[in-house]
Amino acid sequence: MRDYFKYKDKVCVVTGAASGMGKSTTEMLVDLGAEVYALDWNQVEVKGIFKYIHVDLSSKESIDEAFNLLPDTIDSFFGIAGVSGITTDFNKTVIIDFIANKYISEAYLTNRMKEDSGIVFITSTGGLGWEKENNQKEYMPLIKAKTWEEAITKLDELDLNRLPGPLGYSFAKLAMNYYVAHLQTTFASKHIRVNAILPGSTDTGLTGEFSAAAGGADKLMQYTGFADRLATPREMGEPAVFLNSHMASYISGALLIVDYGSGILSQAGLQQDSMGGATFDKIKLHFLKK
Template identity: 25%
Template structure:
């Protein structure tokens, strides 16, 4: 079955590196027009150049996606340049310090929740009117193994990714009659640029240590991107509300 992505407008957040970069390139390879959204202006520009050098169509918007003004710019640019938003990939995210709940600072909690959960909420809310007007749309979010269990990250990150799972399922139910699908991937360990800097003497890392067994091999970003593109494509036209582990079987252990 064709992916049906040629000519479609796709917004990918966190697209300057890692899973987001791989997804942006994969969508472009399918003929989609890609808006690369990221805080890293230089990295975003490099991805746009890589796409356009291969004959594709791409544009970058940079800024903090947890800020409404940046969200508004992302959507306005996609509408102006590409005529709308057919696919939204909520991929941008940050890690916590593996902190146990009693050790989470206000700053850590608020920043992780803001980037990992509030930003996808703001972006999804902003694109929904355009998808509803078009009578179709696909939203794919990057959740995590931490959205499926309590032993894969600290309290803030775990709560944020459980929130992404809930947001995805709510969207799927609320808008399925409107032609809009919402799904998520739940990556296991993946080779990306995200660095975790826990305090090894803190309770959280000490408690989590024994749980990081049977996690499987590290995935390449392209393997996560392939799942994202599938869920956004016409090949997954009846797939809605799914949280797909891409984790070499870690979630099955």
């Protein structure tokens, strides 16, 4: 059978490879013959990976150590790791979910990605509205930061660590969705594609935490469209593998919403938007006034 995806012997790096969407992505890449480097805080138990590398994405030093163990040339990068904010404070959530991806992209991927290769991030439908001016003014200081240290300083200056950790998740996903657009200016001229998957409610190891953040498991079902069930991790890993494959060679800058139609129903006014279209600054003020 013809290899349409063309992952065989390609160097693929996956963060968050130990569980959920990252594990499903890793398993598929191994099946497709890729040379997979699996990065995670936890041990990665996927047979056939080339190497497991421990990494703490809240630490610049740990990221540097991990990338010192990776090849000088990378064919595909999958930025899948993330936290919900339930067990981390606002700032640490933003560091793991956004600043780490920004640092990896600017410090390493700009020099290591091959031409005609791909980068895909798992962001979230929780980051929809990223293009709104009132949202952009919140996260733009971090986008403009030139170094890890400057990004951390800018985050501290925002003085948002009083907010709940899950709001850090939303903040980070807004920033990540914008960042996919921002990275086109860096990578597109090099013929390196950058895309993102925006999952709807998915049954992963973080489901309990997301249920708590949403106010109950039934709340998550509001974001499942007509599927009437949570997605599986593999149903998010599959489109990620597709977007970084040869099959998607002319797709870049896509924010692929994978929510079985939930978002478009709200956009069309056919389903109530439970967030009411509130921008991050309004949500922030609501919590800070408490």
